[in-house]
Amino acid sequence: xxxxxxYLEIMILTGCTNRPFYHISVTHRRRLNSQxxxxxxGSYDPMPNINNEKLVALNLERLKYWLGQGAHVSNPxxxxxxxxxxxxxxxxxYMAAWRNRxxxxxNMAKQLxxxxxxxxxx
Amino acid sequence: MLSxxxxxxxxLPNLIQTAGAHRKPRWLPVAKSKIYRIPKRPVITEEERLExxxxxxxxxxxxxxxxxxxxxxxxxxKSSRESATSEMSQRLEAEEWTRCIEINDKxxxxxxxxxxxxxxxxxxxxxxxALARMEKKDILLREKIEKASAEIxxxxxxxxxxxxxxxxxxxxxxxxxxPTDYNFAIDLKGNVYKGRDTMAAPPTEQKASATN
Numbered sequence: 001x002x003x004x005x006x007y008l009e010i011m012i013l014t015g016c017t018n019r020p021f022y023h024i025s026v027t028h029r030r031r032l033n034s035q036x037x038x039x040x041x042g043s044y045d046p047m048p049n050i051n052n053e054k055l056v057a058l059n060l061e062r063l064k065y066w067l068g069q070g071a072h073v074s075n076p077x078x079x080x081x082x083x084x085x086x087x088x089x090x091x092x093x094y095m096a097a098w099r100n101r102x103x104x105x106x107n108m109a110k111q112l113x114x115x116x117x118x119x120x121x122x
Numbered sequence: 123m124l125s126x127x128x129x130x131x132x133x134l135p136n137l138i139q140t141a142g143a144h145r146k147p148r149w150l151p152v153a154k155s156k157i158y159r160i161p162k163r164p165v166i167t168e169e170e171r172l173e174x175x176x177x178x179x180x181x182x183x184x185x186x187x188x189x190x191x192x193x194x195x196x197x198x199x200k201s202s203r204e205s206a207t208s209e210m211s212q213r214l215e216a217e218e219w220t221r222c223i224e225i226n227d228k229x230x231x232x233x234x235x236x237x238x239x240x241x242x243x244x245x246x247x248x249x250x251x252a253l254a255r256m257e258k259k260d261i262l263l264r265e266k267i268e269k270a271s272a273e274i275x276x277x278x279x280x281x282x283x284x285x286x287x288x289x290x291x292x293x294x295x296x297x298x299x300x301p302t303d304y305n306f307a308i309d310l311k312g313n314v315y316k317g318r319d320t321m322a323a324p325p326t327e328q329k330a331s332a333t334n
């Protein structure tokens with residue numbers, strides 16, 4: 001027997017204005033915002049603290065249990081778990097990385113061009 | 123713009139706090155300024171697309187394996203939990219049960235002795251308390267009787283002066299013979315003159331005038 005996608009491990013935004021904070025929770029797929037979650041497995045603070053760290057708390061044992069129950073994992077949580085080494089790295093992480101690299105490369109090229117222009121002008 | 127959510131909020135203010143959708147409702151049409159806007163499609167090169175396809179497929183395969191692993195793990199744990207009810211474990215459980223019962227009996231006996239002692243103490247205390255109360259009540263009753271008997275004695279002594287049917291005539295005669303007049307007059311100096319008709323004897327000592 002394989003439990004069909006009944007549960008979902010997702011991040012739930014709980015912070016306030018200009019202060020995002022996420023709960024990593026197991027919920028029913030069609031949960032309304034006003035309804036309670038099944039279980040909270042951790043939290044994620046996307047704002048870097050004074051040591052420039054983004055803190056993630058995870059209850060891996062319960063995560064394993066819920067995966068065994070057939071829970072699905074949403075993309076953002078999959079990324080987090082990939083970075084933490086629990087899952088393989090999420091494709092979106094790779095994609096974001098190479099796109100960021102490309103943008104950086106382009107910016108560098110632009111700066112070089114500008115520098116050459118200024119040199120020729122001088 | 124009045125959505126059903128806003129209406130509800132107006133009708134039931136703050137009774138139920140829900141996170142309402144902070145977007146325009148589904149049934150509202152596209153804004154006039156946005157009718158002919160064509161959103162720009164993301165440009166993905168062929169290389170990138172193929173690479174994405176490859177890593178997504180890899181990821182899905184790996185994830186499927188991981189999920190299957192944890193699912194098998196769950197089944198294994200479940201079966202081990204179920205096998206815990208096999209004969210061996212049942213015998214172990216029975217032994218454990220008898221041991222538990224022994225310990226429980228011991229504790230029960232201990233508690234019973236303690237309870238007996240406590241009950242004895244409690245009964246003694248109760249008896250003491252009841253006796254003290256009874257004594258107190260006795261004393262009170264005795265005091266009351268004494269008071270009542272003293273009253274009776276006093277009344278009996280007084281009863282010698284009572285007017286009875288035999289002594290009624292003589293009492294009437296006595297009263298007629300000695301009329302008492304309670305009227306009196308006062309002069310400015312505060313002297314009291316007793317009697318209304320008969321001039322009684324003037325007061326023995328003359329008071330000093332109150333006016334001067």
